[in-house]
Amino acid sequence: IVGGNLHNNVVVALAERLNSLGFACLRFNFRGIGRSTGWPTFRGTGETQDMLSVCRYLLWGTSSPPVSEDEPGPANPPPIELGPSRDPVPRPDRLIIVGYSYGSLQTFSAVSISPSIRARTRGIVAVAYPYGVLWALTLFDGSSYSSACAEGCADVPKLFVMGDADNFTSADALREFVEDEVDGRKMCVILAGKDHFFGGEEDDVCDIVEEWVTGLEQSG
Numbered sequence: 001i002v003g004g005n006l007h008n009n010v011v012v013a014l015a016e017r018l019n020s021l022g023f024a025c026l027r028f029n030f031r032g033i034g035r036s037t038g039w040p041t042f043r044g045t046g047e048t049q050d051m052l053s054v055c056r057y058l059l060w061g062t063s064s065p066p067v068s069e070d071e072p073g074p075a076n077p078p079p080i081e082l083g084p085s086r087d088p089v090p091r092p093d094r095l096i097i098v099g100y101s102y103g104s105l106q107t108f109s110a111v112s113i114s115p116s117i118r119a120r121t122r123g124i125v126a127v128a129y130p131y132g133v134l135w136a137l138t139l140f141d142g143s144s145y146s147s148a149c150a151e152g153c154a155d156v157p158k159l160f161v162m163g164d165a166d167n168f169t170s171a172d173a174l175r176e177f178v179e180d181e182v183d184g185r186k187m188c189v190i191l192a193g194k195d196h197f198f199g200g201e202e203d204d205v206c207d208i209v210e211e212w213v214t215g216l217e218q219s220g
Contacts, residue, residue: 005033010100010127013202017210023096024089028054030106042139044106051110055117058092069114096213098125101196102137105130105145112152123157123216125209128196131177132169146177154183159212161205163194187212 004011006027015025030047031038041047053063058080060073079088095117099107104126111118129149134142149158160178164171171190178188189208191201198205 004100004102005029008100009202010198010205011103013206014098014100014125014127014209017206018096018098018213021210021214023213024092026054026058030103043141044109044138044145047102047106048109048113051106052114052117055095055097055110055114055120058095059117059120061091066116069116072116072119094120094122096123096125096216097121098127098209100127101130104128105134105137105149108149108153109145111156112148118153118156121153121156123159123213124153125159125161125212127161127205127209128166128169128198129160129162129174130168131174132166146181150177150181151183157185157216158182158187159209160186160188161191161208162189163191163196163198165193165195167196169196 006012006029011027015027019025028050029036030040030050032040036050038046049065052065056065056073057063059077061077061080062074066073077091079090081088097107097111099105107124107126111121111124126149130137131146134145138145160174162169162171162174166174175188175190178186191204191208194201194204
């Protein structure tokens with residue numbers, strides 16, 4: 001609905017970098033984008049469910065919602081099948097969820113409402129979090145999404161990365177939001193001279209994310 005998809009330059013660059021570090025990565029399109037079926041939802045509630053479904057599939061092999069989000073998923077789920085010519089891989093015990101732009105606000109929304117997924121989330125990376133235009137992206141329901149980010153994921157480490165020339169959010173506004181309102185362990189990195197799209201400058205974002213994720217894994 002806002003032009004992004006799984007082939008976005010930032011999304012692809014981050015997936016390739018993390019994969020080179022040994023992380024198994026999954027990219028996906030929200031409903032109504034590319035080959036994903038369905039229709040976008042104006043307030044993003046459907047896209048939050050998409051994010052939850054992807055997390056459930058990775059962790060437990062099912063995209064169906066549980067009776068309660070407090071319940072853990074199925075025990076001993078089968079490995080992930082990658083196709084007839086590739087060996088299946090075991091499911092992850094934990095997730096590091098990386099969201100770019102609109103995807104970052106949906107990441108916080110999904111993790112905040114599912115205790116079972118939140119317990120398995122090692123960290124969240126938000127690149128170009130669209131704080132300045134939450135109202136427009138969610139049909140004036142921005143406060144719900146900012147609360148999910150500020151309070152709903154307090155027990156999950158968070159990294160925010162944006163450029164100081166971002167087209168939709170000022171660096172000062174994001175920095176103030178993160179420092180004053182976001183609970184828990186967090187870091188905010190502002191890259192000089194970078195806009196919202198990071199065209200040709202994806203490596204600068206990847207370097208920051210690599211350093212943070214590596215430190216996160218080393219800390220246990």
